[in-house]
Amino acid sequence: MRVGVVTFPGTLDDVDASRAVRIGGNEAVSLWHGDHDLQGVDAVILPGGFSYGDYLRCGAISRFSPVMTEVISAAQSGMPVLGICNGFQILCESHLLPGALLRNNHRKFICRDQKLRIENASTPWTSAFSQGQEIVVPLKNGEGQYVADAGTLEMLEAEGRVVARYLEVNPNGSLNDIAGICNDAGNVVGLMPHPEHGVEDLTGPGTDGLGFFTSLVEHVFA
Amino acid sequence: MPRVVVDVMPKPEILDPQGKAVLGALPRLGFNGVTEVRQGKRFELEVDEVTDAVLAEVEKIADTFLANTVIENYVVRVEQA
Numbered sequence: 001m002r003v004g005v006v007t008f009p010g011t012l013d014d015v016d017a018s019r020a021v022r023i024g025g026n027e028a029v030s031l032w033h034g035d036h037d038l039q040g041v042d043a044v045i046l047p048g049g050f051s052y053g054d055y056l057r058c059g060a061i062s063r064f065s066p067v068m069t070e071v072i073s074a075a076q077s078g079m080p081v082l083g084i085c086n087g088f089q090i091l092c093e094s095h096l097l098p099g100a101l102l103r104n105n106h107r108k109f110i111c112r113d114q115k116l117r118i119e120n121a122s123t124p125w126t127s128a129f130s131q132g133q134e135i136v137v138p139l140k141n142g143e144g145q146y147v148a149d150a151g152t153l154e155m156l157e158a159e160g161r162v163v164a165r166y167l168e169v170n171p172n173g174s175l176n177d178i179a180g181i182c183n184d185a186g187n188v189v190g191l192m193p194h195p196e197h198g199v200e201d202l203t204g205p206g207t208d209g210l211g212f213f214t215s216l217v218e219h220v221f222a
Numbered sequence: 223m224p225r226v227v228v229d230v231m232p233k234p235e236i237l238d239p240q241g242k243a244v245l246g247a248l249p250r251l252g253f254n255g256v257t258e259v260r261q262g263k264r265f266e267l268e269v270d271e272v273t274d275a276v277l278a279e280v281e282k283i284a285d286t287f288l289a290n291t292v293i294e295n296y297v298v299r300v301e302q303a
Contacts, residue, residue, distance in 0.1 A: 056287075056288070057290055060287070060290065064287070092292075093290065098292075099292065100290055100292045100293045102236065102237065102239070102293065103239040103240065104239070105237060105239060107239045107240075107242070107243055145237075147236065147237075147293065148292070173237070
């Protein structure tokens with residue numbers, strides 16, 4: 001599959017995300033924030049970083065970039081979209097995902113190898129995992145505290161839309177230990193930790209993150 | 223030139239880590255008696271004239287862009303010169 005990886009001004013992890021896409025057996029296509037063009041890709045990743053310097057709010061300005069108009073419309077038609085870290089923030093600002101991400105409750109940037117449980121293995125980004133599988137991937141964020149009102153949280157839990165949950169340590173004060181969620185249809189996934197940094201043994205805590213990038217293929221041929 | 227001000231504040235039920243950090247610093251600096259600090263943002267928009275249409279436009283700017291209404295409230299007001 002051809003997977004687009006968007007670069008905004010201030011994006012950091014586009015190169016790692018593209019590399020993870022290739023290691024996962026797909027073709028990575030670079031997409032530019034200023035283009036009204038998805039170049040015919042089959043899926044899109046919004047990678048981590050500090051797009052537009054996190055000015056105004058994280059993701060608030062990126063959400064109105066030309067490429068996001070295309071991503072939002074494609075996502076609404078069912079295209080798989082994965083937002084990692086800053087990408088998750090952009091998806092929330094775009095209203096493709098409910099809730100918002102606030103500064104960590106302890107007010108410090110945090111970087112650690114984080115244990116997660118995959119709570120929903122039926123999305124196009126998580127189908128390579130088994131339901132309830134525990135994985136370890138890097139996490140690094142300053143504004144990763146997931147919040148939503150009580151009704152939204154209840155809906156996410158009831159509909160199985162919590163995709164990944166923090167285990168052992170809640171690194172940022174996220175409600176219900178939420179590390180990632182998906183939209184109603186399941187094609188749009190937002191994730192605060194960084195699976196793209198956990199795809200090779202040479203760097204990072206292992207290769208547990210790879211599943212997010214091999215899932216697309218398995219999903220198609222399943 | 224007339225000015226329209228948009229004040230954006232975190233909703234009361236939303237934890238405000240920045241306000242908490244400021245509050246925590248006050249006693250260390252010798253200031254006592256402050257029991258709560260909330261930190262928000264103030265936007266000053268210069269406009270050619272203040273009309274209902276302009277105010278409706280600013281309202282839209284505030285609602286869609288300046289504030290994230292999931293976590294923030296905003297108030298639009300005209301500042302007299």
